[in-house]
Amino acid sequence: DTGVSQDPRHKITKRGQNVTFRCDPISEHNRLYWYRQTLGQGPEFLTYFQNEAQLEKSRLLSDRFSAERPKGSFSTLEIQRTEQGDSAMYLCASTRPNTEAFFGQGTRLTVV
């Protein structure tokens, strides 16, 4: 078990481009979450999957954002038509019910 893995670690993109991030959770964890963290702030919840079902999306997740978790394993987060305000650290976490959450190292997105 190597923990939660995120790829890429860093991404620089031009405004208007699409980007996709990947998260591989701990294998036996059926719950997967995406969070976004801006400088000096705590992480903010974006979306939650239980197995392959996306059960909650935050209002922070505009229609330019989409997340999937096919087959209840890895997850992807896509941002279309990126804006400078999308620049942030995107964090993935996984857990089993009512146990501690484990986070990945995050993907740092910079939109120029």
Place this chain on the structure above:
Amino acid sequence: KQEVTQIPAALSVPEGENLVLNCSFTDSAIYNLQWFRQDPGKGLTSLLLIQSSQREQTSGRLNASLDKSSGRSTLYIAASQPGDSATYLCANAGGTSYGKLTFGQGTILTVHP
């Protein structure tokens, strides 16, 4: 809406001191509370998890307490070391049963030799 506040925002102490970080939350209907450590540019490392039925948890030099009635949690670090320098975040899972976390803004801790 659950809100989590951490005090102080930053703390600087000499090596060897014992210290307390504070976390308060508005909704006492929580499932659990978790403390994390975050190094610059890195992800979050879980330190301690306190279930709603528990009052405290200990791991090495760390002790976390939970008082649901007052909406407070504290993280006590004994005999601080320069390697403890990091941002400490508390988060609670409340309002839903599926573990969505609401975070405070963190306390930036600097332990100087």
